[in-house]
Amino acid sequence: MASVAFLGLGVMGYPMAGHLKNKGGHDVTVYNRTSAKAEQWVAQHGGNFAPTPAQAAEGKDFVFSCVGNDDDLRSVTTGPDGAFKSMKKGSVFIDNTTASAEVARELAQAAQSGGFSFLDAPVSGGQAGAENGVLTVMVGGDEAAFDRARPVIDAYARMVGLMGSAGAGQLTKMINQICIAGLVQGLSEGIHFGKKAGLDIEKVIEVISKGAAGSWQMENRHKTMNAGKYDFGFAVDWMRKDLGICLAEADRNGARLPVTALVDQFYKDVQAMGGKRWDTSSLLARLEK
Secondary structure (H helix, E strand, O other), rough: OOEEEEEEOOOOHHHHHHHHHHOOEEEEEEEEEHHHHHHHHHHHHOOOOOOHHEEEEEHEEEEEEOOHHHHHHHHHHHHOOOOOOOOOOEEEEEEEOOOOOOHHHHHHHHHHHOOOOOOOOOEEEEHHHHHOEEEEEEEEEOHHHHHHHHHHHHHHEEEEEEOOOOHOOOHHHHHHHHHHHHHHHHHHHHHHHHHOOOOOHHHHHHHOOOOOOOOOHHHHHHHHOOOOOOOOOEHHHHHHHHHHHHHHHHHHOOOHHHHHHHHHHHHHHHHHHOOOEHHHHHHHHHHOO
């Protein structure tokens, strides 16, 4: 059993912290910007909550975070009441936020100066993956710190991989989102085309999903897309945040992402249709408007 803190109890962090407590059997202290959510978590799972990230992290072996963006991450780490103020020597900070590689490298350097380790460890699998404890975790950082943290991370993960040095986890997550964006647009266009052609979409998918066109998105989203229901996963607002990170990194490293840039604008159209909280498969709704 390890002494653990978890900072950020949103739709992902809340169940992830629960798995650390119940499946992992760790001693968990939580922090959330809205304290009522932290109190709710403790009432449901036990453990403790703290009023600041620094107090939550004090004396802990491992500190996890899952917050909104780079600024939120800086706030809970190097901010006035941030966890980095109280991290003990030799401990490990594991960040599950989808953020920039730049902030990951910045915080890894700050952690090293403080005598502890930082791992950027964004996740894939959405809310359902978090609730079921089967997330994919892409990690950047020191191998020794990764080896120490992995048995703890396993409490909420199905796959955990060390991708390279600091920032490599975030870069891998960017690739994940780039690939998803193109897949969902292609699936949307295929379903839209099939409907216009008068085909039975269920029959079409039954056949083509067993061939080269098959994908997780096709298997898990085609029924709800065909029914015009978009409340089954990762929100459009979140995807646009992630694609913005991808496009900004591409500007820095010289990568060309024409499809990603185009799909990002399609998601902007979905937002304008009122679909900010629809799931990412709602690209089909844009074609059918």
